[in-house]
Amino acid sequence: MPKQLVVLLHGYGADGNDLIGLGSYWQQALPEALFVSPDAPAPCAENPFGFQWFAIDLDRTISRVTGTPPAREVIVNFLIDLWAKTGLSARDTFLVGFSQGAMMALHVGLSLDQGLLGIVSFSGAFIPPDGFESGLSAKPPVCLVHGDLDQVVDPKLSQEASVMLQTHGYDVSYHVSPGVAHGIAPDGLDFATSFILAQLAAAND
Known part of the structure; x- marks a missing residue:
């Protein structure tokens, strides 16, 4: 059974495979960790083969402010389900992100009670x-x-x-x-x- 979780959130237009390589890199440092890299919930508007946590419009600042709250709910629900399945909790979890995924990691991770x-x-x-x-x-x-x-x-x-x-x-x-x-x-x-x-x-x- 894993003792830690590392959840990897990819950037705009990518998918879960884009960051899962970090799991291989960190496996030696975290031999008892489970690495999980989900796809974002929506197809990317600019890349039909990738996904997005939220859409990017001409004003990127507004896009971030309006886009992060709905995507937050998706990630929080994913984490709750993952914790239930593994028996682990927030205290055992690293949330890691790149670019748009990093924005979500910070937005979600700093909104949790635990x-x-x-x-x-x-x-x-x-x-x-x-x-x-x-x-x-x-x-x-x-x-x-x-x-x-x-x-x-x-x-x-x-x-x-x-x-x-x-x-x-x-x-x-x-x-x-x-x-x-x-x-x-x-x-x-x-x-x-x-x-x-x-x-x-x-x-x-």
């Missing part, structure tokens, strides 16, 4: 869920990784997320990958791996 083991956001942005300002939700540790040459999702969005989350009392690990565009570079992956191992060590203390 804290996750950790959240990893690669090339993402933070769209605060309803009630975030109240400070009543759990405060799981957060890892933010972004390439400084990203032209798809502005690197400043991760920097802003880091400041906002720390201001609200979150433990944030923030890393900028120099010379990296919209993707996950080896240094960013190593940083995220160290973050994951640190959370496991803290949980086992």
Whole structure:
């Protein structure tokens, strides 16, 4: 039986297969973990072979604000079902995402009553869920990784997320990958791996 869950949320226009390779990379560090990478709920408007957590219109900021809440419900229900099937809980779960999936990982993970083991956001942005300002939700540790040459999702969005989350009392690990565009570079992956191992060590203390 697995002792941890790692749920991987892909980016816009991709599918679950896009990130499942991280499971192979992290298997040695997490030998008792179950890696799950679901497809987003809707076909991608710009890629008939891929999926989207929410649609992207001309104004990307508005698209994120309006698109994340409905997609949140899909992911929360998926997590609840997964926890019921495995006997695990939020405390055993890492929520990891890339790009649009990273936005969902942060939006969902920071809206739950029970804290996750950790959240990893690669090339993402933070769209605060309803009630975030109240400070009543759990405060799981957060890892933010972004390439400084990203032209798809502005690197400043991760920097802003880091400041906002720390201001609200979150433990944030923030890393900028120099010379990296919209993707996950080896240094960013190593940083995220160290973050994951640190959370496991803290949980086992």
